[in-house]
Amino acid sequence: MTEIYTPKSIQEAISFLAAHPDARPLAGGATLIAMRNAGLIEASHFVSLSEIGELQGIAKTGEGIRIGAMTRHRETAECDLLTGSLAVVRQAAGMIANRPVRNMGTMGGAVSNADPAADYLPALACVDAVVTLAGPDGQRDVPVRTFVQDWYETALDEGEIVIAITLPAPRNELSLYRKVARVTGDYATASCAIAMDGDTIRVAIGACGPGPIRDTEAEETLRGHLANPEAVTAFAGQLAALADPIDDVRGSAEYRLALIPRLIHAGLRQMKLAEVA
């Protein structure tokens, strides 16, 4: 029997988690309760984050846009602040599972779970988002790009929770999230978050390793050569070299590797077309 504890502030949540090592934070529940129902996890307490005001809502801040950890996928998918270079985050939110799950699942929950095939992390990595964590030793920021450290392992320390994800202010440039999946709402077989950045592109590949794959140096070497297919192919090759895809029911490692350059080229074509139109 798991007890349910419903704190009203981040501080209450953190001190409870510190005092109860077998307690687990519960965000939307879309993933955690599914795993509990399948007998995969047990917990002494669920610390429900649903009544902590500070974790709610999406708002403009000084240097960008702050998305509270308990923001539901649906809110993110319909948020008109996420335009231009940030549209990729909005598109990713809209492709998660289906509408009822998007009414329940939260960005903080999804980011903490760090499922390699989930939709948010590549999109957030592509826009250089930062995750704000809060724990017994206070708050700290971790760039999404380095947040995932291994398969299902993140920068979260014991007793820490994600309280917000902050995106830089949107640039008036195109961005696109492309997901290859067997049916609507399935986890990604492979995914590509891509944003125009002047004469180069920012790209994060999903479902091809423990976390999103991005190579900022390769992006710089590509700067100015977007029109040169070989340069783009070489760039894609850099990302593929960093990939560590698995074989599973959604596809083989070879297939995922083969998709990386193809998704990048297709994304570029689509954005070029959109730019010209």
Added chain:
Amino acid sequence: MTKKTLLTLTLNGEETDVATPMDATLLETLREDMGVLSVKRGCNQGVCGSCTVILDGEPVRSCLTLSARCKGHDLRTIEGYEADDIMASLKQHLTQSGGIQCGFCTSGVLLSAQTYLAENPHPTRDGVKSALSGNLCRCTGYRTIVDAVCDAAVEVAR
């Protein structure tokens, strides 16, 4: 017997006290402790949609929702739409269109469709299909269901 705690839920507009295990899912509480059998367990993992209920006006998975988190929230199942004209039209069209076969997904489909039409009186066919993509059906092939929802929208909008 497992320890049960008292919980007050507003189900279909009526405040109800129910004794249910503290960590029970809403699906378990509704079926085993409140006798609401229109909500079905198809997968218990939030994929099939036969457990859909409306929480504060939004379709959610009752199999992934803890009852303890529903105190003070507005909860609706199919039984709560007797006087709702959108639901009446949906039921009528779904019955006629061949959109009901084995019926195991029907309650979930109706709840998702009603919520969507309430927000989108003039839906596109694609919009209806997106609203229903979380309600799996293995018998109909979906066309008859989508037709029924579109026809109901036209009828209600008149």
Added chain:
Amino acid sequence: MTDQTPFVGGAVGKSFAKLDNAEKAEGKALYIADLYRPGMLHGAILPSPLPHARIKGYKLDAALAAPGVVAIVTGDDVGDGRMGAFIKDEHAIAKGKVLYVGEPVAAVAAKTEAQARAACRLIEVDYEELPAILSPEDGLADGAPILHENLATYFKVFDAGSQGNLAARTVLEEGDVASAWDDCDIIVEGEFTTQAQAHVAMEPCGALAEVDAAGRVTLWSANQSVFRVQANVSESLSLPMSKLRCLTPRVGGGFGNKMEPHIQPITVALALKAKRPVKLILSREEDFEMVRARHPYKIRMKTGAKKDGTLVARECEVLLDCGAFADDSPGVLGYSLLMCGGPYRIPNLKAHGKLVYTNKLRFGAYRGFGNPQVTFAGEQQIDEVAERACLNPIEMRRRNMLHAGDGWFVGPEVASSGLAECLDIVEKRSAQARADGTKRNLGFAITAHISGLLGTGAIVRMLEDGSISLNTGATDIGQGSDTVLAQICAEKMNVPLDMVSVASPDTDGSPYNWGTTASRVTYTTGRAVQAAAGKVLDQVLRHAAEMLACDEDELELRDGARVGKIGSNTDLPYSAISARAHWAVGGPIVGSETLVFEQETHDPKRAVALGLPFPRIGIFSFAALAVDVDVDDVTGETEVVEAWSAADVGRAINPRLVEVQLEGSFVQGMGYALYEEMVWDGPKLANPSLMDYKIPTSRDVPDALHAMIVEDPEPTGPYGAKGAGEIGLNAVPAAIANAVHAATGFRHRHLPLSSERVLNGILSQEDVA
């Protein structure tokens, strides 16, 4: 609430809303999981962790002492009875041996489901592991461990030639295939494989059993035949059928998963031991891992034709993974070989195959019953021959197709065939350009399916007020058989549909019906309903003649459930006639009919048939399918843009219900063609959940899915009707494969056509170009 189409005489041919729709729209329909009995316990099952092992013993004391536990059942509690549709090779629960990962080894009844599941984990089983067979080839290798050591002693319904791990073999031949190749200008040959598909009915399997003071068992369960439940439970528990009553709640879809037994025998065993009612409902994972699935096939097919495309010969050899128990597999093997020639005139046709036990989940009945697998190979080879003969795919089929009056392979007579009309419609409609003017990538396939098979019955009673009670024992699993059979009865009795009530199947009160399977209920049970209603009419007319003092041939049926004298306006309501029968003369009016499908399948003059599982199989429906796809050449993803499915169903008793069968089966076939696949990691199923096994959602289905009904009346069918339940699926994988070939130029011989395989096909074409 349901607005019945206004009755203007004749219930047949009208798209009435199903009688059960209103209840389902209100959320009031009660399925097996919704039933409760006083004092009811909840059951749970301990699955085997091993693929192949002897059971040395059980340690149950920890589980028995666990909270809420009332009874535990293992192999020791079920006697030596064995069940099985074709080979009686299966106990009620694992006994002596476990034969697949997930096989039920023990079951617990406790006060709550959670307690029962927790207690299962405390049961310790002492296994002696044996080497596992994970493929049919391994099973046939010499020295392979034998799964069913005493297979020879098992009762077999037909000459299956079973020995070792070979569960069954079938050999069918017409003409002389060996020498026919010499007369062929064109020969195409290929090896095809198809994958295991899960039914994924939305309702997981479940049962509720209760024992009365006299030891008589009442059993509710998700089923496709209360009589197959009765037979299987009786045989596996050595329980006389008179001691077992089987009933039907609403059933949440079957598609073949619920035709043979799932956990009914275990649930009854628990109820007998606990002496209290026990309900056992499988989780979705258990439904994937424990019950059954569609047979994966290995097919070697060779087709030969003249230069002008006239078919001369075909040889089809199949190797089937049977899984741990025979179940319906010998039937699937035999049926797929009977159908592997397709609806064509092929003078020389040889079809042979083997079915091999493996340490995997039993494979069994699934919509199409082996026909989709062999059609996936056959209809692609027809396209390959057409290409070489410079014929378009339609012309090739038109030239070689079978016609009414021809015999089907091995001998059954084809009395009615609307195949030509189906093909014309599909050709014409798919020839129209796409709305956006982009190029179509069309794939075609044609198919046939049987309906008939085995026994059925109907009892029609006229109640005192003249209304009608119909009882057939056919389980409605959502396809609408209650409504269709009521329409046939109403038509014959010349009464409005709502004057006919349909009794729920009950082995205590219903006439025998083999099952809701093999597209048979409308045709086979419909004939019995029509005949039984006819006998009621005979009695009605005899009464009316006496009451109106005239001859029976001076009488006519009139609207409003009345019998009138021709040429006069005097008439009698059925209620008056029924009252006379109940209270004065003759006794209550009851008509009953039972029948079994009797036309022989095999005509020894035409063909050699060894190990044919269905001696009297059925009559033939036909269908043609066209599919238009787009293939994304970046990722290999295939999208079905439009599809046209035309089926000759003899007569559509309820047109909309036929359309829904064609559409629902198309979408189920589309999932099978493109991405549905059960994947094993060694002996263990790797994706037993809806998280990892995906079926189409509303967004994955083309809006432009056209189901078209063709009616070439079947002389023996009720009002000309014949089967419609499976024919809409058979041709889907083949038509999609032909369409993907049209789009990419690559011939795919391995299902599913996943985006990975299609991309690899595209890339290999680029290397060639």
Added chain:
Amino acid sequence: MQIEGEFNVTAPQALVWENIRDPEIMAGCIPGCESIEQIDATSFRSVVAIKVGPISARFNLVVEITEEIAPETIRSRTKGEEGTRASILTSQNVLRLADDGSGGTDVAYAVDVTMTGRLGKYGLGIIRKKADQLAGVFVENFRKRVVP
């Protein structure tokens, strides 16, 4: 599920063999190993905790050596369960040592794992990657311990 790999240790084969046969040393190298004790000449009991994302499990394992050809081959069978038997793990393991001709030793391992119960449900792709990662940690620990 097959997991294979090999690694080189710059230490003589006899020394490597000695370390591998010493439960105490192995306990120190196996990531998550909390205890190991010898039951009899050829078998050990060990408790190993592993964590795959949100899921953590403590396995009570019994390792039985089925064949031993010093100093080159060890075959063993592992059988274990986790908590209240929520997951059951069995594996056949083969370890081969070979002199690499320059004073070091090539070690090759092949493990065929079957996992059922709750952990068996988890995506096998991830568990395979996790296993590779754990093997990497083992190699690192083992080298630190063995190489003088």
